[in-house]
Amino acid sequence: MLRLSLIALVVASLLAGCGKSSPDKKASPAAEAASAPSLLVAAEDVQTLGVSAYASGPVITGSIQPERRADLRAELQAIVLQVYKENGERVKRGDLLVRLDDTAIRDTVQSADESARAASQSFEQAERQYQRLKTLQAQGMSSIQAMEDAEIRRNNAQSDLVAARARVATARQQQQRTEVRAPFDGVVSDRKVSPGDSAQIGKELIKVMDPASMRFEGLVSADRMSELKLAQVVYFRVNGYPQVDFQGKVRRIAQAANANTRQVEVLVDFAGAQQPGVAGLYAEGRVQTNSVSALMVADGALVREGDKSFVWRVDAGKVSKTPVNLGARDDRQGLYVVTGGLKQGDRILRSPTSTLLDGQRVELSKAAAATAAPAMTSASGTPPTGLTNSGSTSTSAGSTVVPLPVLPVASAASAP
Incomplete structure (x- = not known):
């Protein structure tokens, strides 16, 4: 009888152990999002999608080149005695640049x-x-x-x-x-010789350009040539000036396409006084031939995973990871055309962080950035890991508060 009781006790213990859930088993993503703390989001970090004007047209690529440039060459055979100017030095018309023997x-x-x-x-x-x-x-x-x-x-x-x-x-x-002089006011762009060099007839000695005469020498596919017209507006960016959007107008369109590339040369004059001072920089943009209305989204709001793009949409007090289809990019505004996945009036996060969970609760507050920043900032003034700054706001006392776009606050379930 005692033996049977012991066996029953052992079996009961084993059954009880099997009935317990494994502590290592992870909760489902939905459960994890439901149990995560709510996110306090500043109103300025939420964008409501609306229809914007999108300028479409053929892509133009090329380089920035000066209209006034001179390649000064030797007109007789002689030895180079002295070179008076270095690359980048400004010159006046008639200045002596190179002296030959x-x-x-x-x-x-x-x-x-x-x-x-x-x-x-x-x-x-x-x-x-x-x-x-x-x-x-x-x-x-x-x-x-x-x-x-x-x-x-x-x-x-x-x-x-x-x-x-x-x-x-x-x-x-x-x-x-034997005295090579500057033909106009400008700068030395390329010094080709040094004292002691032997200059043959036709040898390049020095190059001079006028930095105030820069223009965009671009190429457009011949398939889009019919869309081009004189005086059309061109928006483009130049390597080395990542934060500057340049604007120009079409001055000349070549009447013959390149036999090898099948592209048409287009000369674009800068519309304003602002222009690069360095020649040879790569430039790319778009000739504005048409303007249409479309939903636009900024690159900072996009989350990319391979060849797919997502945004974090705010709806009914929660954030959801929403796939979107993108069209062409507006180089002037840095925005992408949304062709699917979103509609007018949808609200999305402008600068989502990598710690967001699909379905996580959010709370919108206009004063969230101003009230939460001091409490969430460490003694050194650095926000906690995983949070991104969206800007700074000056207070009346003269101090600076760093607003945070997404801030976790304790939920009621996590309170002791």
């Missing part, structure tokens, strides 16, 4: 000058001889033949003088070519 040319100039002086003296002597014989012939003291011979010698001497002066001008022109 003119030793041989100086000798040529001196020789031409001596020849010109000798020819001038010969001409003066022949002219005096001719005038004297002309006077004597008028008095009957000289023959006509002698006067004609003197006239021929005078004419030959005059021709020699003209030729000698031409040689002097040519030699001096060659000497001037």
Whole structure:
């Protein structure tokens, strides 16, 4: 009897142990969201979707180039003696940039000058001889033949003088070519030589550009050429200026497409005074040929997982992870066109954090950012891990409060 009682006790203990749930078993996502603390969300961190104007048109890509630029090359063969300007230095029209060796040319100039002086003296002597014989012939003291011979010698001497002066001008022109000067006001964009280099005829010496004459030299697919018109507005961005949206107008459209790329060259003038001061930067934008109304969402509100995009939609006091279909991007505003998944009037979080749970409860409060920030900020002034700052608000006392877009507050279930 005692043995049977012990066996029954053991069996009962085993059955009781099997009936207990495993402590390692995780709760379902819905249960986890339901048990999570409510989120206090500032009103400015919630966006209500509305219809916005979206500018559509062909994409244009290219680079920023100066309209006034000069590649200064050697016009004679010589050694580079000195380079006076470095890359980036400003120059005025007529400033000396590069000096070439003119030793041989100086000798040529001196020789031409001596020849010109000798020819001038010969001409003066022949002219005096001719005038004297002309006077004597008028008095009957000289023959006509002698006067004609003197006239021929005078004419030959005059021709020699003209030729000698031409040689002097040519030699001096060659000497001037040893001094390379700036053709206009601008900056040195590329120095190609150094002192001691041998400059052959046609060799690049230095490049000068006018930074105030920048323009966007872009390419558009020939398939969209029919949409292009002069004076159309172009919105584009330039590498190196990530936070600046540039605007321009189409000035010229090429009438022939590139045979290899099948693209059409389009020149765009900057519409305002603001323009990059560096040439060669890559630029990309869109020619505004049409404007339509569409739902738009900012890139900061999107959560990307592979090739899929989601937003956190606020509805009925909860947040839900909602898939969305995106269309083209408006480069001017940095917004995406929503083609599916959302409708006008939906509310979404502007800057969602990675700690959100699908179905988690939320509480909207206009004063949430101002009241919760001091309590949730550590002694060093740094918000707790996992929370992101959305900006700062100045208080009347002069201190700065950092509002937080999503702040957990204790729920009633978690209170002791």
